[in-house]
Amino acid sequence: MQQEVEKDVRRNKEQTKQRFLDAVEDILLTKGFAALKVNHIAKTAGLDKKLIYKYFGGTEQLLDDYIRTKDFWSNVKGNKISDDITDGGHKFVEKLLLSQYDYVAKDKAFQKLLLWRLTEQRASFKKLTDAQEANGELLLQSISDPYFGPRAGQFRAVMAVIIAGTYYLDLYAAVNGSTFCGIDLETERGRDQIKRALSFLLRSTYNDK
């Protein structure tokens, strides 16, 4: 018969693996990805490093595992495609854009991951990126492509610039002295200015159709 209840918490493989994954995030947030070394991770997790080799195969695989388990796009998926997309998804995309700008500002782990991805080459990053692209492709194909028709390519390029802009501004705001083009990205006022700019740029693009 099954004995699912209350095993010794200290002798549980899955739980131990999770403690390593938690330690990775902890270090990532507090020390940055440069500090993600076996000894440090093991010490942070309060466990023996040997287990990292046993369970994951090594630090690299542990990190890959961490990256893989992070589904940062669940929040985007949560934004169901509005019923009313007669406007070519204008309102929907705007909402998505602004909420994404705020979301990235709050989620420090996501910021670190964005940065990390730009810094190192890693197979698991490619997977993450591909998943993101597939996700975006779905949106573009179902919403904007039909609306913009032959100008769909131009719309995509505009979206690329704008989304890239929000990413960079969020990353930039997280470091000290975060004034960009004279706008203080850490204040509510500054962020509002950026949001209005995002809305304006999107509106211009839709109006230009």
Place this chain on the structure above:
Amino acid sequence: MQQEVEKDVRRNKEQTKQRFLDAVEDILLTKGFAALKVNHIAKTAGLDKKLIYKYFGGTEQLLDDYIRTKDFWSNVKGNKISDDITDGGHKFVEKLLLSQYDYVAKDKAFQKLLLWRLTEQRASFKKLTDAQEANGELLLQSISDPYFGPRAGQFRAVMAVIIAGTYYLDLYAAVNGSTFCGIDLETERGRDQIKRALSFLLRSTYNDK
């Protein structure tokens, strides 16, 4: 009397310092800033690490020195403000934007520095950033602010998004699998699409005045 000619090349403080600075750039380009350790730098320079302590005070100061000596904004300064700015600097800013997009794509060291600045907190980065901001402030105040008047703030926000966008896209393009919003940022075609988007967004902003 002065003896300026042909001293022993191997006994020249300034030249030796330069060799360390060169080594830093070399490593930055080939291995990334994570590999910037004393032993490695000394080995790359073909010199004794002791000299790093002697001449710079340590690795940190050497890196700060490297960052300080890099005036990546000379190229921007090179673009003299056009005589004809009756258009509020529209053409001038567009030219600047597009050339900056191409410049960053080519200058790997600048890319690394941009990334590095987002990753670590370092006094010399703040200096660099402040210098950039001061530079941009000059442009904005002399060109766009008078033209846009009360809407100058909105113009700044738009510029922030667009410039940040070009930075991020250039950084993103430098890693593998560089498709963003379905646009391949490594191809001439993809980059042209982005450039057209940049021009379009800027034009929209100027038209909206």
Place this chain on the structure above:
DNA sequence: TAATAAAGTCACCAATTGGTGACCTATTTT
């Protein structure tokens, strides 16, 4: 309950890291 496998610990290794004192060698000054 005895055997077996899995969970977890400890001690140790080699390589690399940052850092320095003692030394040698070339150049300048007197």
Place this chain on the structure above:
DNA sequence: AAAATAGGTCACCAATTGGTGACTTTATTA
């Protein structure tokens, strides 16, 4: 030429890194 200064090398140190073999402890199963 002798002394002083500055450029440069070498050997060594302690701390940290990645990695593993031998061991103990707990859980599972026959």
